[in-house]
Amino acid sequence: MKKTLTVLFFLFIAAAVQATERSPQDILAASDAVRNPDHAFGLTNTLIEYRQGKQTESSTLAIYSKADVRGGQFRSLVRYVAPARDANKLILFSGKDMWFYDPTSQASIRLSPQQRLLGQASNGDVVTVNFAKDYRAESAVEEETQDGERRPRRCYKLGLSANSADAIYHRIEMWVDVGDSRPVKARFYTESGKLLKTAYYRRYQNAFGAERPTETVIIDGLEPDWVTVMRYTDWVKREVPETWLQRDYLPRFRPE
Amino acid sequence: MCTSVLHAALPQFCFVLLMALVTPARADDADALRLADEAPRTVARERDWRGFAEIGLGAADLRADGSTRKEQRVSLDLQVDHALSPQWRAVLADRLDVSSTAQHGGDKAINTLKEAYFSGRVTPDLLIDCGRINARYGVAMGYNPTDYFRGGALRSKVSIDPASLKENRQGSVLLRGQKLWDGGALTLLASPRISSEASSDGFSLDWGATNARSRAMLVLSAKFSEIVNPQFVVYKEEARSAQWGGNITGLIGQATVAYLEWSGGSGRSHWSAAVQQPASGTWRNRMSAGLTFTAQNKLSFTAEAQYDGAALADDAWRTLRAGSPLRYVQYRNWVAVAQELPTQRALFFRAFWQDALVPRFDLSAMVNVDLADNSRRAWLEARYRAEHIDYVLQWQGTRGAPMSNYGALPESWRWQVALKYYF
Numbered sequence: 307m308k309k310t311l312t313v314l315f316f317l318f319i320a321a322a323v324q325a326t327e328r329s330p331q332d333i334l335a336a337s338d339a340v341r342n343p344d345h346a347f348g349l350t351n352t353l354i355e356y357r358q359g360k361q362t363e364s365s366t367l368a369i370y371s372k373a374d375v376r377g378g379q380f381r382s383l384v385r386y387v388a389p390a391r392d393a394n395k396l397i398l399f400s401g402k403d404m405w406f407y408d409p410t411s412q413a414s415i416r417l418s419p420q421q422r423l424l425g426q427a428s429n430g431d432v433v434t435v436n437f438a439k440d441y442r443a444e445s446a447v448e449e450e451t452q453d454g455e456r457r458p459r460r461c462y463k464l465g466l467s468a469n470s471a472d473a474i475y476h477r478i479e480m481w482v483d484v485g486d487s488r489p490v491k492a493r494f495y496t497e498s499g500k501l502l503k504t505a506y507y508r509r510y511q512n513a514f515g516a517e518r519p520t521e522t523v524i525i526d527g528l529e530p531d532w533v534t535v536m537r538y539t540d541w542v543k544r545e546v547p548e549t550w551l552q553r554d555y556l557p558r559f560r561p562e
Numbered sequence: 563m564c565t566s567v568l569h570a571a572l573p574q575f576c577f578v579l580l581m582a583l584v585t586p587a588r589a590d591d592a593d594a595l596r597l598a599d600e601a602p603r604t605v606a607r608e609r610d611w612r613g614f615a616e617i618g619l620g621a622a623d624l625r626a627d628g629s630t631r632k633e634q635r636v637s638l639d640l641q642v643d644h645a646l647s648p649q650w651r652a653v654l655a656d657r658l659d660v661s662s663t664a665q666h667g668g669d670k671a672i673n674t675l676k677e678a679y680f681s682g683r684v685t686p687d688l689l690i691d692c693g694r695i696n697a698r699y700g701v702a703m704g705y706n707p708t709d710y711f712r713g714g715a716l717r718s719k720v721s722i723d724p725a726s727l728k729e730n731r732q733g734s735v736l737l738r739g740q741k742l743w744d745g746g747a748l749t750l751l752a753s754p755r756i757s758s759e760a761s762s763d764g765f766s767l768d769w770g771a772t773n774a775r776s777r778a779m780l781v782l783s784a785k786f787s788e789i790v791n792p793q794f795v796v797y798k799e800e801a802r803s804a805q806w807g808g809n810i811t812g813l814i815g816q817a818t819v820a821y822l823e824w825s826g827g828s829g830r831s832h833w834s835a836a837v838q839q840p841a842s843g844t845w846r847n848r849m850s851a852g853l854t855f856t857a858q859n860k861l862s863f864t865a866e867a868q869y870d871g872a873a874l875a876d877d878a879w880r881t882l883r884a885g886s887p888l889r890y891v892q893y894r895n896w897v898a899v900a901q902e903l904p905t906q907r908a909l910f911f912r913a914f915w916q917d918a919l920v921p922r923f924d925l926s927a928m929v930n931v932d933l934a935d936n937s938r939r940a941w942l943e944a945r946y947r948a949e950h951i952d953y954v955l956q957w958q959g960t961r962g963a964p965m966s967n968y969g970a971l972p973e974s975w976r977w978q979v980a981l982k983y984y985f
Contacts, residue, residue: 361601368608456592535598549743
């Protein structure tokens with residue numbers, strides 16, 4: 307009887323540990339929740355690009371995002387604020403339905419998924435993404451890494467593989483803080499295993515009642531001296547009507 | 563002794579072991595993060611207006627006498643979009659070109675009032691606009707059969723780049739209403755007849771060029787899926803039969819967009835319109851079909867087949883070329899103003915390479931092929947995008963038999979260097 311109770315006790319403990327232990331996919335979803343609000347929002351994304359230590363380009367984007375009620379992935383409308391040559395150009399991201407609109411020629415041009423990858427801070431990087439919707443977290447290994455502020459941080463190192471046709475990258479390694487699920491950094495790879503870019507999520511500040519990264523530093527995989535800083539400001543909770551997220555609305559869109 | 567040494571060395575050993583176990587930021591990463599620390603923290607703000615000034619210098623080789631003629635151009639383009647209230651906006655877009663070109667000789671100033679209209683939001687999903695509006699429809703890159711409002715819209719042709727032709731045109735006076743819903747929209751446009759005479763005055767508002775007849779158009783957009791996205795159009799002109807049209811885009815794999823644009827309806831041919839013959843009620847189709855492929859190195863390539871059933875068939879085109887020069891010029895002039903194809907079948911190719919070889923340096927190439935007479939036109943552009951200025955070099959060449967589509971153009975080649983300053 308005593309032996310049976312002991313076995314039951316250990317089984318109970320094992321089950322309890324199992325219940326509180328998060329799966330890699332849960333960790334990934336928790337880190338998504340740190341980066342992304344659970345409601346529609348707008349923000350300003352300022353991109354500053356450096357090559358060989360010198361600033362070569364900068365642009366400012368106004369981004370309006372909301373999660374799709376059907377699939378959960380974010381859909382976004384991106385508008386160029388600066389530089390002047392690109393002002394008011396729009397890109398609509400709605401899954402595979404992607405359109406570019408140029409107000410000077412009044413032309414709407416359909417974009418292919420491949421065009422999400424163009425640019426170091428690619429079209430796909432500037433918009434909000436729930437990684438857990440497009441990737442399967444296959445492993446989670448605890449280790450220490452240095453964060454974007456160059457401090458050691460205890461993290462889960464997640465191995466992600468694409469499990470949706472909408473996934474931009476083939477494979478991702480992502481470091482997520484063990485304590486608070488903050489994404490710390492990520493490495494993005496091609497199908498052949500080539501490192502495309504490294505991203506550091508840093509400068510956490512309060513936005514919508516939670517600590518969220520307000521800066522992403524992207525380092526090119528092939529040219530490490532090609533660096534892009536993406537800085538997020540002007541976070542605002544706002545309506546993003548469904549009617550905005552279609553090509554017919556692009557010529558009519560005006561900032562509010 | 564041994565124990566004390568161990569005690570002294572243990573913390574150091576643990577530190578070294580810890581640092582070895584921590585996945586370090588690579589040296590490159592550390593440099594990048596230090597660079598990011600110093601990034602400026604200014605944020606660009608919205609502006610109601612934007613514009614650019616452009617100066618171009620070039621030369622053209624004239625076919626008629628083999629001489630070379632210098633060309634100069636100065637352009638000023640301004641766009642204003644001002645909120646009058648939360649519901650109403652005022653939009654103005656104007657362009658001034660002052661040029662001395664091979665076609666007309668001497669200086670000539672042409673002002674194009676591209677747009678001037680009020681835009682209102684009756685409800686969040688019901689919008690109306692009223693004024694001169696550049697209403698442009700179609701998904702094809704070169705020839706847009708459903709771009710019904712393009713006729714007479716071009717006052718100053720500064721480049722044969724399709725983007726430039728769409729950008730530098732004047733809108734039509736019209737009333738536009740649009741109802742939006744999740745995944746679709748219905749748009750109604752009504753454009754009145756104002757004047758039947760186009761003006762050659764450089765500063766004319768030229769209502770006659772864009773509003774010579776009353777017109778109406780209905781556009782229905784529906785998103786069937788993320789892959790397929792069609793648009794249906796019905797267009798009606800005063801005293802003309804309705805034209806039906808549509809366009810559809812789709813994805814082929816990850817890197818290719820396919821598109822098809824079609825318009826059809828009873829109506830007169832371009833020839834009948836040019837020589838003002840009574841219209842025959844024949845059904846005529848117009849179509850553009852193409853593919854755009856984008857490679858990983860930012861090189862995109864478009865191939866497009868174009869068909870215009872209202873243009874002259876191959877035999878009729880051959881006959882016209884061999885016949886009266888007066889009739890030939892009459893037809894070519896009408897086609898040029900209407901922005902229609904002179905012959906029925908053509909091919910269009912375009913390549914665009916962003917950040918080619920070095921960052922901010924773009925290369926574009928375009929080729930038009932007329933399949934009726936095998937004449938061709940090629941256009942090349944190199945553009946470097948500095949912070950506020952574009953440095954541009956363009957070359958254009960034509961080849962073809964005498965009186966062919968491109969072989970009859972006044973210039974056999976033309977080049978231009980331009981500076982475009984954005985403010």
